[in-house]
Structure formats: structure tokens, C-alpha cells
Amino acid sequence: MSAASNPSWSEDRPDSSLTPEEQTAEGRLELLDRVIGLEQQLQELQAANLLTPTEAVAVERNLASMRSSLTWRAGRVVTLPVRVVRYVKRRVLG
Structure with missing residues (x-):
């Protein structure tokens, strides 16, 4: 967090200023x-x-x-050519 993007509460009040120790403590608390x-x-x-x-x-x-369902197994068989082509494509083209 930068001081510019997250101003301290004391910057809104010109009459109050923080000592370096207080600024360090405030930063640690944040x-x-x-x-x-x-x-x-x-x-x-x-x-x-x-x-x-x-x-x-x-x-x-x-x-x-x-x-183990019939639908799953049928889908695997139907998509086998596509999966094989993808596998070969990955192996050949890198």
C-alpha cells in the first residue's frame, strides 16, 4: 500500500501531525x-x-x-475419435 493511494487520517487535519514513530505504529496496525x-x-x-x-x-x-451407466459409455465411444485426434495433435505439435 502506498501512502498516496491510502492517505492517513491525520492528513485531513492540518492541525495534527504524526511523529515518525506514530506513523510507523499506524502502518503496522494497518x-x-x-x-x-x-x-x-x-x-x-x-x-x-x-x-x-x-x-x-x-x-x-x-x-x-x-x-458405469450406458449413456456415459456410449458417449465415450462416440467422442473417441475426437479425443484421439486431440491427443495426437498435442503429441505432434507439442
Whole structure:
């Protein structure tokens, strides 16, 4: 964060000025506040993506049943030529 893009509260008041120590302390408090906010955001994102073991087993079971269905297997057979061409294209062209 630059001082130009995020002015200090004391810059609005010409009668008050901060000492270098106070400016350093204010900067540290701003960084601490930012770190705490980022930690909270990280915890929220991690909690949103976690599945319970029961949910994970259910998802895996659903995926396995989908892949064993006739529709899935027929789709794989129909798209086989396209997948082969893509594979060869990646191998030949790099």
C-alpha cells in the first residue's frame, strides 16, 4: 500500500501531525488489520470447499454410478475419435 493511494487520517487535519514513530505504529496496525482480514477470508474459503467424509463417499459413489451407466459409455465411444485426434495433435505439435 502506498501512502498516496491510502492517505492517513491525520492528513485531513492540518492541525495534527504524526511523529515518525506514530506513523510507523499506524502502518503496522494497518498491516495487522489486513493480515487478520486475509486470514479470515482464507478460513471462509477453505470451509466452503470441504466435504464431510460422508459427503465425499456419496460424491464418489455418484461419479462411479454415472461412469458405469450406458449413456456415459456410449458417449465415450462416440467422442473417441475426437479425443484421439486431440491427443495426437498435442503429441505432434507439442
